[in-house]
Amino acid sequence: xxxxxxxxxxxxxxxxxxxxxxxxxxxxxxxxxxxxxxxxxxxxxxxxxxxxxxxxxxxxxxxxxxxxxxxxxxxxxxxxxxxxxxxxxxxxxxxxxxxxxxxxxxxxxxxxxxxxxxxxxxxxxxxxxxxxxxxxxxxxxxxxxxxxxxxxxxxxxxxxxxxxxxxxxxxxxxxxxxxxxxxxxxxxxxxxxxxxxxxxxxxxxxxxxxxxxxxxxxxxxxxxxxxxxxxxxxxxxxxxxxxxxxxxxxxxxxxxxxxxxxxxxxxxxxxxxxxxxxxxxxxxxxxxxxxxxxxxxxxxxxxxxxxxxxxxxxxxxxxxxxxxxxxxxxxxxxxxxxxxxxxxxxxxxxxxxxxxxxxxxxxxxxxxxxxxxxxxxxxxxxxxxxx
Amino acid sequence: xxxxxxxxxxxxxxxxxxxxxxxxxxxxxxxxxxxxxxxxxxxxxxxxxxxxxxxxxxxxxxxxxxxxxxxxxxxxxxxxxxxxxxxxxxxxxxxxxxxxxxxxxxxxxxxxxxxxxxxxxxxxxxxxxxxxxxxxxxxxxxxxxxxxxxxxxxxxxxxxxxxxxxxxxxxxxxxxxxxxxxxxxxxxxxxxxxxxxxxxxxxxxxxxxxxxxxxxxxxxxxxxxxxxxxxxxxxxxxxxxxxxxxxxxxxxxxxxxxxxxxxxxxxxxxxxxxxxxxxxxxxxxxxxxxxxxxxxxxxxxxxxxxxxxxxxxxxxxxxxxxxxxxxxxxxxxxxxxxxxxxxxxxxxxxxxxxxxxxxxxxxxxxxxxxxxxxxxxxxxxxxxx
Numbered sequence: 036x037x038x039x040x041x042x043x044x045x046x047x048x049x050x051x052x053x054x055x056x057x058x059x060x061x062x063x064x065x066x067x068x069x070x071x072x073x074x075x076x077x078x079x080x081x082x083x084x085x086x087x088x089x090x091x092x093x094x095x096x097x098x099x100x101x102x103x104x105x106x107x108x109x110x111x112x113x114x115x116x117x118x119x120x121x122x123x124x125x126x127x128x129x130x131x132x133x134x135x136x137x138x139x140x141x142x143x144x145x146x147x148x149x150x151x152x153x154x155x156x157x158x159x160x161x162x163x164x165x166x167x168x169x170x171x172x173x174x175x176x177x178x179x180x181x182x183x184x185x186x187x188x189x190x191x192x193x194x195x196x197x198x199x200x201x202x203x204x205x206x207x208x209x210x211x212x213x214x215x216x217x218x219x220x221x222x223x224x225x226x227x228x229x230x231x232x233x234x235x236x237x238x239x240x241x242x243x244x245x246x247x248x249x250x251x252x253x254x255x256x257x258x259x260x261x262x263x264x265x266x267x268x269x270x271x272x273x274x275x276x277x278x279x280x281x282x283x284x285x286x287x288x289x290x291x292x293x294x295x296x297x298x299x300x301x302x303x304x305x306x307x308x309x310x311x312x313x314x315x316x317x318x319x320x321x322x323x324x325x326x327x328x329x330x331x332x333x334x335x336x337x338x339x340x341x342x343x344x345x346x347x348x349x350x351x352x353x354x355x356x357x358x359x360x361x362x363x364x365x366x367x368x369x370x371x372x373x374x375x376x377x378x379x380x381x382x383x384x385x386x387x388x389x390x391x392x393x394x395x396x397x398x399x400x401x402x403x404x405x406x407x408x409x410x411x412x413x414x415x416x417x418x419x420x421x422x
Numbered sequence: 423x424x425x426x427x428x429x430x431x432x433x434x435x436x437x438x439x440x441x442x443x444x445x446x447x448x449x450x451x452x453x454x455x456x457x458x459x460x461x462x463x464x465x466x467x468x469x470x471x472x473x474x475x476x477x478x479x480x481x482x483x484x485x486x487x488x489x490x491x492x493x494x495x496x497x498x499x500x501x502x503x504x505x506x507x508x509x510x511x512x513x514x515x516x517x518x519x520x521x522x523x524x525x526x527x528x529x530x531x532x533x534x535x536x537x538x539x540x541x542x543x544x545x546x547x548x549x550x551x552x553x554x555x556x557x558x559x560x561x562x563x564x565x566x567x568x569x570x571x572x573x574x575x576x577x578x579x580x581x582x583x584x585x586x587x588x589x590x591x592x593x594x595x596x597x598x599x600x601x602x603x604x605x606x607x608x609x610x611x612x613x614x615x616x617x618x619x620x621x622x623x624x625x626x627x628x629x630x631x632x633x634x635x636x637x638x639x640x641x642x643x644x645x646x647x648x649x650x651x652x653x654x655x656x657x658x659x660x661x662x663x664x665x666x667x668x669x670x671x672x673x674x675x676x677x678x679x680x681x682x683x684x685x686x687x688x689x690x691x692x693x694x695x696x697x698x699x700x701x702x703x704x705x706x707x708x709x710x711x712x713x714x715x716x717x718x719x720x721x722x723x724x725x726x727x728x729x730x731x732x733x734x735x736x737x738x739x740x741x742x743x744x745x746x747x748x749x750x751x752x753x754x755x756x757x758x759x760x761x762x763x764x765x766x767x768x769x770x771x772x773x774x775x776x777x778x779x780x781x782x783x784x785x786x787x788x789x790x791x792x793x794x795x796x797x798x799x800x801x802x803x804x805x806x807x
Contacts, residue, residue, distance in 0.1 A: 340423050341423055344423065344426060402473050402474055403430065404430075404432040404435040404436060404473070405474070405478060406473045406474020406477060406478050407474045408471060408472060408473075408474050408787075409787060409788055411786075411787050414523075414767045414768050
């Protein structure tokens with residue numbers, strides 16, 4: 036994002052939150068892995084007053100205090116032990132789950148920090164969890180990096196971290212290492228969060244955009260465009276009063292039932308920036324196939340349609356944070372659809388299109404009365420800082 | 423969505439397509455060549471491509487995409503002036519988002535912003551005025567663009583600024599008006615249009631009277647219409663019906679929005695603040711008499727052209743572009759020698775590739791010219807990705 040690339044923020048002292056693994060190797064398989072010690076959510080909310088200052092990044096007492104009251108208290112988990120510079124993860128436990136590691140990273144600069152249906156904290160956890168899940172992997176461990184603008188209210192930081200804790204618990208992952216930087220006022224906008232994550236891919240799963248094949252059907256798990264529309268509404272600069280919530284949610288459980296229904300699932304991605312249009316263009320390009328969507332099959336909430344109509348936006352290009360798009364061999368399409376609909380994250384699932392030999396590398400939308408148009412990639416960025 | 427879905431009902435669309443087909447078959451003219459009906463407004467162009475209407479029409483009828491995209495027809499010299507304003511150290515330039523990518527001879531506003539100019543995207547000129555109130559130390563300039571659709575809101579903002587005596591607000595006025603440009607198009611000998619589908623939003627402000635000369639002097643049917651697929655198809659049928667009956671009148675398909683006399687309050691605001699310019703430059707079409715407006719002397723202090731010294735250089739359109747021929751309907755977008763090669767939505771050379779309401783951009787985006795072989799060009803076509 037340009038906000039990060041522009042200029043060189045003055046990095047101040049690093050606060051390390053390394054939360055290393057257990058001192059002894061745990062022999063139990065991670066099938067029963069449960070990273071969070073406490074799911075009751077009670078100890079997690081002392082309310083530190085005041086604001087983040089440069090002192091919080093200086094390595095002194097203020098920093099130590101910040102780590103303990105905000106981060107350690109929230110991210111506490113069985114792997115948490117003395118603060119070392121890195122988390123140490125027993126390989127044996129990983130080996131029980133699969134034959135490959137999935138490893139990913141994502142940075143979050145969403146504006147505003149809090150929006151209906153989520154906030155930068157839950158977004159940062161689910162975003163990385165979902166990126167891991169799209170390979171079929173089971174997400175396990177996350178890191179988090181915070182870049183904080185001097186002057187941010189501690190209460191806001193606390194709310195974000197608390198939200199990350201809840202999100203990690205819901206997704207069944209542990210935040211095992213982290214880092215904090217405080218930069219001068221103006222060198223960042225309030226708070227940026229980076230998360231990286233690792234997961235384990237079960238043997239056999241070969242999900243990749245280039246595996247999309249003519250004859251596949253295209254599925255999605257529910258209403259499109261909610262996150263993008265929610266952010267637009269939350270910014271309030273459109274003068275629109277909307278009641279749209281972000282769809283921000285973890286998808287790995289849904290992916291698990293999909294792969295169970297179709298072990299040969301071809302391709303899958305979460306439809307974040309650029310929406311479904313971007314993902315399908317990636318499929319079409321990577322596999323040199325054509326994709327045809329049927330407009331009448333697209334699941335789009337009435338309110339989203341209304342907002343898009345008013346603002347001249349296309350829901351296919353709006354971001355989602357809890358929606359995936361998958362290419363599945365047609366014979367298994369109905370089974371995958373049924374499995375998705377039986378899962379809470381897939382109740383609104385639908386088959387929205389099909390994969391063809393031609394035109395190679397293009398996505399086409401068939402309108403309700405038979406006209407066709409190309410769904411191209413977006414030029415430029417119409418809605419910056421949505422995630 | 424109520425009041426929207428009704429205008430997209432597939433059964434009705436099929437019915438109107440069939441009606442159009444039947445009517446077109448009866449027209450002797452249509453046996454010699456396809457009938458060419460110009461949709462003047464960029465919004466209509468967008469609808470035609472978004473719903474794939476052009477390919478659903480019988481072969482004997484085709485849409486010609488008109489000059490009604492105000493962002494597209496902005497000449498380079500005016501963009502250069504706007505960039506110069508934005509680069510002024512005391513100026514905060516405010517603009518509608520779709521003007522950001524319009525290429526100037528040096529750079530676009532998007533590039534100027536990346537180079538450090540203070541440029542903000544607003545959704546209304548009132549937002550620009552609010553910014554001026556909040557930042558009395560800055561000169562807030564609004565990049566005023568558009569036909570009569572956006573003119574009233576700009577005029578009202580100037581009147582409001584005057585009422586509040588906000589001294590650090592001004593506008594760079596590029597408002598244009600469609601009727602003189604249609605006259606210029608009709609006076610062009612090379613043009614062979616059979617009728618017009620007229621703009622809906624502009625007519626909501628102006629009413630239908632300003633188009634009478636098209637029917638009366640130039641003997642072309644003219645039907646004002648809305649922006650839904652059924653609006654356009656019904657309007658097209660109405661144009662063909664006039665041709666079949668040998669009539670030429672201004673008709674109004676968009677009665678649910680447009681009145682004959684327009685919006686009197688809006689027209690009064692325009693009249694108070696703006697006056698007609700002797701001429702205005704259009705990208706692709708050249709200079710057209712009385713086709714733009716400027717701020718009246720009474721509100722000179724809100725006129726950025728008088729408040730700041732601007733280069734105001736005329737810059738010729740890129741030579742390779744054939745926008746004018748496309749606008750006149752004598753060339754299809756994909757027949758232009760730089761279409762899809764040197765001129766693409768990411769790097770627009772010509773007017774019509776700039777905004778999604780421009781015919782070339784709409785064609786590129788929605789019809790995917792990359793599926794079709796390019797006509798012979800003197801530039802290398804882009805390999806199909």
